[in-house]
Amino acid sequence: MMNRFTSFTAGPLSVTVYGKAGAESIIYIPQPEPVTEKVSFLTDEFPVLLASVDGMDWNGDLSPWPAPKVFRGEEDFSGGADGFADFLEQEVFPRESTFSEKPLHRMMAGISMSGLFALYMGTRKGSLEAIASISGSLWFDGFVDYMKTHGLSKLVKRVYLSLGDKEKRTGNPRMAKVEEATLAVQDILAGEGMDVVYQANRGNHFVHGDERLEEAVRYLMTGKMWKGPHSV
Structure with a gap:
């Protein structure tokens, strides 16, 4: 059952918020595929708003620095993540005051490139x-080395990483490093004392998206792992 709370636009972005009044937390999900609506039932179980964010430039706004494209016909990665993060803080996050009387605990759950962006x-x-x-593009050129020297904000208390067990089986040599890179990031964060977990799922990239998002939301809200039917 869809629990649409409100929607608004900010520049090129359209934001749809699912949940109910009185929520204590909000999870932003920068993801153009309609997976957020499929897990909106979680707002009945938890005092959380789920905010689907669409309209960003996938290879531009979500990439931390310039890098070559990975597929023919795509644009190169332009490295616009700093500007996009600024825009979210200045134009999107302040809207929370219009649908919540008190400050919300703010989180982010990203998928693929937006999973990379969330960590960045x-x-x-x-x-x-x-x-x-979730299936984060942590194979991105130089990202593991970046994480070795740039820690997460002290405000971050919990990190969830997940990956499909077939995602590393790709002919693209850059993307084939995704599992190695994800586990390396887990080790880096654990070494810094971060509460971080890694969850493996069956399948390739962009499959069972709603189930993978549900697993992530449940962990962010409870700190406990939940295994869906496609978890390893």
Whole structure:
């Protein structure tokens, strides 16, 4: 059952918020695919708002620095993540005051490139309390080395990482490093004392998206792992 609370636009972005009045937390989900609506039932179980964010430039706004494209016909990664993070803080997050009388615990759950962005934003800004990177593009050139020298904000208390067990089986040599990179990021964060977990799922990239998002939301809200039918 869909629990749409409100929607608004900010520049090129359209934001749809699911949940109910009186929520204590909000999870931003920068993801153009309609997976957020499919897990909106979680707002009946938890005092949380789920905010689907659409309209960003996938290879531009979500990439931390310039890098070559990975597929023919795409644009190169332009490295606009800093500007996008600034825009979220200046134009999107302040809207929370219009649908909540009290400050909300703010989190982010990203998928693929937005999973990469969520972690990157966590190193650049102090506005997120928990982060989920679902099938995150942590293979991105230089990202593991970046994480070795740039810690997450002290405000971040919890990090969830997940990956499909077939995602590393790709002919693209850059993307084939995704599992190695994800586990390396887990080790880096654990070494810094971060509450971080890694969850493996069956399947490739962009499959069972709603189930993977549900697993992430449940962890962010409870700190406990929940296994869906496609978990390893």
